Amino acid sequence: MKSTMIAESITPGALKTEEEHRRDICTAGRWLRERGFVVATDGNISLRLDSRRILTSPTAVNKGTMSEEDLVVVDLEGHRLSGRRNPSSELAMHVLIYQLRPDINAVCHAHPPTATGYAAAGIPLNKALLCELVIALGSVPVARYGTPGTSELTSSLEPLVQGHDAILMANHGVVTYGSDLLTAFFRMETTEHFARVSLVTEMLGRQMLLSVGDVEKLLAARARHGIQTAGTIGPEGPVTCDGGDAERVTLTRRELETLIDEAVQKDRARG
């Protein structure tokens, strides 16, 4: 296949030639744009070329039309080794993920509208609404806001990278990653799809969550699906119909008013 030919698909696996990796990144960029997950020069994609080099999309280029020559090779600290363009402005985020997760070989960052809406609302995609989502991603948390391209952003992601394969970035977008580029891309697609389904349940005004027992079975199936992150039950894991009830308290309006009155009186007494 000539390198100028447009590849229609990405094959699974991370062991490929540099030429194949370059073609895959351009294909993934086109997919992100075709699905409306990025506009203008948004988003970035990278993968591990080998143990010391990362291949990344460039900054300030449309990811749907970038060419293989636009891509940039950097080392594991993010220093440019080759390429005429500047590397992605979010390179530090990619480097952080590769450093924390030796099992990860590819990272996708985009702004898919529905999932980004959840990120902007500060609402995690953590409800056990769909069985396959629990298997694929467990739950998708929101990392607190950090200015793009700064250590603020990487430090907000840092505590979440180990336990999750997809993260909503508050007031910004989504980052997903996987053992190969196809997996990282599919996780972006799955996150956006789940966000849409979740939004529909909110519009319908009803959500029937799975139980702790259901979620335990689904999380146990992750290994069979080749997913390495364990997935957790508890505050980091999917919210179930029975698991969250222990912490939820229902009050009548009267009870709430009484509690507020008591708090105000205590405060006055102190003053």
Ligand SMILES: [Zn+2]
């Ligand atoms: Zn972004």
